[in-house]
Amino acid sequence: MTVSGSSVARGVAERVARESYGRLVAYLGGRLGDIASAEDALATAFLTALEKWPVDGVPDNPDAWLLTIARRRKLDDWRRDKVKAKSADHLALIAEELSTAAEMEEEIADRRLALMFACAHPGIDVSARTPLILQTVLGLTAADIGARFLVSPGAMGQRLVRAKARIRDEKIPFLVPEKEELSHRLPPVLASIYAAYTSGWMDLDGAEALGQEAIWLASVVVSLLPQEPEPKGLLALMLYTEARRSSRRGPDGAFVPLDSQDVGLWDRRQLRLAEGLLREANANGPTGRYQIEAAIQSAHVARRLSGISNWQAVVSLYDVLGRIAPSPVVTLNRCVALMRIGQVDAALDDIHALARDPRMADYLPYWTARAQICADLGRHVEAAEAFTIAIGLCWSEAERRHLEGQRSKILC
Incomplete structure (x- = not known):
């Protein structure tokens, strides 16, 4: 143990949760064959960390410590359920492998990629494949994923629960498929990598880890194919x-x-x-x-x-x-480009048409683009209203200040 203090410990736990959660779930889920159980075990491990690290100090290898606690949680669960001796022996073997692999970053990384392709298995509903990868491998919440797909957090949560149950019940293997199968599973893997990257890119105030993770994963896929x-x-x-x-x-x-x-x-x-x-x-x-x-x-x-x-x-x-x-996002970005070549009426028509899409009501880029287009046209009242909505939706302090400055300019 090297560092003590509750604020420092909490900060480290939050950083590990951001940067390592997906990798740890991927590793545990691949070993256990059950994503939901892996998530439960890790949740217990993080709660234990928040209790113990402020007192005992932060371990030198937080990932390995969390894997050890999660592994013990699964062992305890199996013992409580009075599993057959053969199964218990098998789990003990898995536990030993986990302890060894906790120090092997490449092994965890390989498990993560395997889980990505497992989540893209044809037996899983098409609409759940990319969201499942985003949650289990890259650590995004159901609310974050719902926002990316313009779906409510509740609906996305249900979709994810069903997909995890499918993996468990049908015993879908956590393996990188043969090369001839990779191309068929590629679209949801690429979509999840890009969605993870854009989530990290949009978070101006957050760490760069998610973006670097997405770039690394894409480079691995390039090397595979x-x-x-x-x-x-x-x-x-x-x-x-x-x-x-x-x-x-x-x-x-x-x-x-x-x-x-x-x-x-x-x-x-x-x-x-x-x-x-x-x-x-x-x-x-x-x-x-x-x-x-x-x-x-x-x-x-x-x-x-x-x-x-x-x-x-x-x-x-x-x-x-x-x-x-x-997609509405493509239409929105095209509107901004149309403004730059002087096609004002076409841009405004498309912006107003997008307003009829209920998914745009809480979509920050829509209100930002609408505000800027209206400001460029001298429609200051409409621009100010759009800027106000965008400011309310913005989670980045730096971007919010920028939007407030833009609104102030047109109100002067």
Whole structure:
């Protein structure tokens, strides 16, 4: 034990929960064959940590400590249920393996990837595959996932419970499938990686761990399927945005939008990697969603670095994306691009049409875009109302201050 103090201990527990929860669930779930049981055991382990770490100090290896407590919880459960001796012996063997593997980061990482592909098993409902990966492997809550899919937390929670029960009851194996099967399970795996990345990207005040985790997972998938274009497109997309991370906050911590960022702070190595990956993806086969989204990010980077407007190209790319993967988010982003090329009426028509979608009522990017479009058109009352709603929905202190500043400008 190295550190004591309740506030420090709680801070470490919160950080481990953010950064390691998914990995620990993946490892335990893979060993036990039951995600829900793994989650219960880990919940007990985290509660125990909050009790013991302030008194005893934070362990040198918090992940291994939590795995040990979770393993003991499962052993206790099995003993209480008076399991047959053979099964008890088997669990004891698993416990020994867990203790050894607690020090093996790569082993846990492999289990995590295996669980991702297990969650994408064809026996699991299509609508639950990506959310299940996000919760069990990447540690997002049902509320977070529901927000990403524009679904209520309650409905998403029920969907996840049913999916976990399916894995347990049908004994779906926690294995990375054979290479010929990987491509069929790829879409929900890629969707979950991207959703995890965007969740971390939108959390301006949070740690960068989730974004780094998503990039690492995408790179592993690229190495598994080097001839598949979409994993490369996804990795390129994330690297384009990750390269700008350090420029999103000013010296005073204020949020800085893309068009105001200092391009000198951009990570040119990551941009070169992204460009190379996108070229390889485009050369490997048919164009998919992530390749188009990466191309959009490439266009934004090119515009800022060259100073030459290319908004018409961005609109054209959104047109293609709308045909490949139509969604309200694509329509919303296209509205912003339409404004930049002077198609004001078309942008406003699309924004008002989106207002009829009930999912937009609590969707922060919609109200931010609507506010900015109305402000650019001089419709200050409508812009102020939209900014007010956006401020109420915003969870980032830095972005909230930025929105308040934008609202103040139009009210002056």
